[in-house]
Amino acid sequence: MAGLDPAIHVHPRLRKGVDARVKPGHDDGENGTNMTLTPTGFLSIGNASLEYKWLAPPAADAPTIVMLHEGLGSAGLWGDFPEKLREATGAGIFVYSRAGYGQSSKVALPRPLDYMQREALDVLPKVLDAISFKRGLLLGHSDGGSIATIYAGAHQDHRLNGLVLMAPHFIVEDISVASIAAIKTAFETTDLKSKLSRWHKDVDNAFYGWNDAWLDPKFRDWDISEYLAYVRVPVMVLQGADDQYGTLRQVEIAQQECYCPVDLKIISGAGHSPHREAPGATLDAIEQFAKAALRDDQGLPGRAA
Secondary structure, eight states, X not given: OTTSOGGGGXXXXXXXXXXXXXOTTOSOSSXXXXXXXXXXXXXXXXXXXXXXXXXXXXXXXXXXXXXXXXXXXXXGGGTTHHHHHHHHHOOEEEEEOOTTSTTSOOOXXXXXTTHHXXXXXXXXXXXXXXXXXXXXXXXXXXXXXXXXXXHHHHOOOXXXXXXXXXXXXXXXXXXXXXXXXXXXHHHHHSTHHHHHXXXXXXXXXXXXXXXXXXXXXXXXXXXXXXXXXXXXXXXXXXXXXXXXXXXXXXXXXXXXXXXXXXXXXXXXXOOSXXXXXSHHHXXXXXXXXXXXXXXXXTOXXXXXX
16 A cells, blocks of 8 residues: 555565564574563663563463553553463563663654564564563553564464453554544643653653654554464454444454454443553453463462452
């Protein structure tokens, strides 16, 4: 489609730099470090320094849930949800801030309009190898859900047991553009900027990197639905009933395009951030899905009675 990077619309299996025969975790060793993670720190990925938080599991051989934040999110902005998720599932939890967010390195602006594809195809594989990811889930919110989808559709990664997608975007809708235009006004005329600056060392870099991309007229052609047909692990889609950034059309696309099982949860009383607006219902849904997707011969510990 005119105006977008041609790589956005190349078939996932034919995109330059993605070889379906090469599975993450089986590279030549350049990315794998077998590192022992400290609870907080920074990963050096390419030229970027990415802040992270690692919540170790109660069992050393437990799986890991890697959390991918929203378009204005960061490792810190998840709040206490990662800890609650560890307690509920017994899994290790790894959260990080992508470049341009939180305390991570800045990015050059404007962001390319295929920035989510680049994160999924170029950066996330290196992150997973750097943390010695063995098995587990990707849990993505909004932009993070889109990145998780692209990754799973482009890589047949034997380590991946499932996807949890909270308010993901597969296409651009009118409601998305309208809400993103409205938040730009709020950022420039209210105290929203000062509130976000608590979570980002360069709040303008974080905000405009995301906002300007979504409001670019050429971004209306952005469409990652083709990746869904290549996802080969169970998927759970969580959508707030009152999501102001997307409609149930996003959910319908997942159901139509995926050949893998898709578990749908509509969270009443929630908008675009179910984990903040309805944390109990959201946590319960993820716990049930994670236990089913991650269960092995030894099982997974769960919440104490």
